[in-house]
Amino acid sequence: MKVKLIEIAHGRSGDKGDAANVGIIAYDDKGYEIIKKELTVKRVKEYFEGVCLGEVVRYELPNLRALNFILHNTLGGGGTVSLKLDAQGKTLAAALLRMEIEI
Amino acid sequence: MKEKIRIASGQGFWGDLIEAPFWQVTSGQVDYLVMDYLAEVTMSILQKQKNKDPKLGYARDIPPLMRRILPICSEKGIKVITNGGGVNPRGCAEAIAEVANSLGISGLKIAVIEGDNINNRLDELIAAGAYLENMETGEPIDSVKDKLLSANVYFGAFPIVEALQKGADIVITGRTTDTGLTLAPMIYEFGWDKEDFDKMAVGTVAGHILECGAQATGGNFLGDWESIPNMEKPGFPIAEAYPNGEVVITKHESLGGAVTIDTVSEQLLYEIGDPTDYITPDCVADFTSIQLKDEGNNRVRMSGVKGKSYTPFYKVSCSYEYGYSSVATLTYSWPQALKKGKAADAILRKRLENLGCTFDEFRTEFVGYNACHGAAAKEVNEDEINEIMVRFAVRGNDYASVERFGKEIAPLILTGPPAVTGFAGGRPKPSSVVAYWPALIRKELVTPTVLVLEV
Incomplete structure (x- = not known):
């Protein structure tokens, strides 16, 4: 069955220079196993094609049932230089939570 | 030694809720009020203000705020720590001293931490072997040196600890890490050893939770945001720290917002890179070691935090045209x-x-x-x-x-x-x-x- 990621997880995103960090947190242990399986670096990179122009790096935080993604070359040069409305990538966690995943 | 101390976050950035620090010192017991005013771009704005008027260059919200909270803080013994001194911490302290004088408050000790501003020392530092190449691109500083507006070193908790040891009631710093503001009172009150990196990591993680104000208590919460009550008057986070290195994240009961594992976890994930390698001047904290336990009533207990040794470097933040x-x-x-x-x-x-x-x-x-x-x-x-x-x-x-x-x-x-x-x-x-x-x-x-x- 397919659901939107937002049904099993929440998250927060922000900026680190020209990279964005997107943290995704599962609501329970089962959800964490699902996001670990579904949110591969490859899928996240494809999902943000045209937004993230660099490498995607994934880190695991099992203690918080969370994954942290670093999206390099994403914010149009970073906080003060960027012309983007969302220059700090604050809405990118919400963008990822809209992804359809298999549960 | 105190059996616990309560450290309240009062501002998450310059421009945050003006009322928040007032609510934090009037809605329940706290020992410290910590306020982060400095984003990366803020220093360059402050430098421009100081260039026009040498008395300026600090967060100008501070003197009017102090007029409101100084009598309360003096009466209750609440110490105030902030990096809102910007590029002119001494000017900020003098402005606060004027406020105290006009309120008839005496016996107040205001500490000023300086030395972070290296904009006028760059040639000397480069000659001494500071290359200052761009951490992200590796470019040499020469390419922007003529266009530099500001250059500041991020100090950690220890200059603030020294200020508290000298009896400071108020500590005004320039560029200091957001996390150092919260870690410092724990080191001072509990006598933690600077080489006890697990303890340094505890205060650092607590500081990360407090540094964005209400983002830890239900603000900008992507979970069930509609369930967060009374956000017209949110309680900013409070770190209730114990000598054994446990910290309870909480808020004043009478204020709005919520403290749950979900709200705290979102803030823990905010703007981090490799979670096992959270680098500050005081330690390298491992965010994958943090254990959270919801004790109900807006209290989340944090334990198990691990840390490693600090690095030989300070981070430097420069801005240029x-x-x-x-x-x-x-x-x-x-x-x-x-x-x-x-x-x-x-x-x-x-x-x-x-x-x-x-x-x-x-x-x-x-x-x-x-x-x-x-x-x-x-x-x-x-x-x-x-x-x-x-x-x-x-x-x-x-x-x-x-x-x-x-x-x-x-x-x-x-x-x-x-x-x-x-x-x-x-x-x-x-x-x-x-x-x-x-x-x-x-x-x-x-x-x-x-x-x-x-x-």
Whole structure:
């Protein structure tokens, strides 16, 4: 069955220079196993094609049932230089939570 | 030794809720009020203000805030720690001293931490072996040295600990890590050893939770945001710290917001990189070691935090001039709102090109369609779009081009696609762009100084 990621997880995103960090947190242990399986670096990179122009790096935080993604070359040069409305990538966690995943 | 201390966050950035620190010191018991005012861009703004008036260069919200809270803090024995001193911590302390004098408060010790500002020492430091190459790109500092507006070292908790040991009631710093503001009172009160890196990591993680104010207590919460109560008067986070290294994150009961594992976890994930390698001047904290337990009643207990040794470096934050930018918006309504917005964009670009204007970047976003999520936004049926705000933005080194851009927006209303509105406020003027240059410097090259003023 397919659901939107937002049904099993929440998250927060922000900026680190020209990279964005997107943290995704599962609501329970089962959800964490699902996001670990579904949110591969490859899928996240494809999902943000045209937004993230660099490498995607994934880190695991099992203690918080969370994954942290670093999206390099994403914010149009970073906080003060960027012309983007969302220059700090604050809405990118919400963008990822809209992804359809298999549960 | 106290059996516990309560450290309250009062501001998450310069521009945060003005009332929050007042609520924090009046709605329940706290021992410390910590306030983070400095974002990366803030230092350059403050430097410009100081260049115009040498008495300025600090967060100007502080003296009026102190007028309100100093009598309360003095009576209750609440110490205040803030990095709002910006590029002029001494000026900030003197302004607070004036406030204290006018309120008839005496016996107050205000500590000033300086030495972080290395803008006037760059040649000397470079000669001493500080290369200051860009941490992200590896470029040498020479390429921007003539355009530098500010250069500051991030100090950690220990200069603040020294200030508290000298009896300070108020500690005003320049560029200090956000996390150091919260870690320092724990070290001072509990006598933690600077080589006890697990303890240093505890205070650092607590500082990370407090540094963005209500973002830990239900603000900007992507979970069940509608369940967060009374956000018109949110409680900012409080770290209730114990000598054994446990910390309970909580808030004043009478204030709004919520503290749950979900709200705290979101803040823990905010703006971090490798979670096992959270680097500060005081330690390297491992966020994968943090154990959270919900004790109910807006109390989340944090334990198990592990840390490693600090590195031999301080981070340096420099800012430099990076040309000009300008932003303007127009709004198109149904029918064909998006198509009309795109047509207007094409016309504007062609006109500017015909005028010979050049930009380093020209970005057009369609608010209501893809401005937030860009290429990851869903396609929409044109006929279902009620309206679109087109946001045009340019950046470049040629001032005349950026200025001319601002003069080409309003004409689109009478010379472009129909059903357009929303142009107000006159022609947008070019703004100076300030770029950020992160670097590292060996710790032995810079020394923090602690000065105590007595009122």
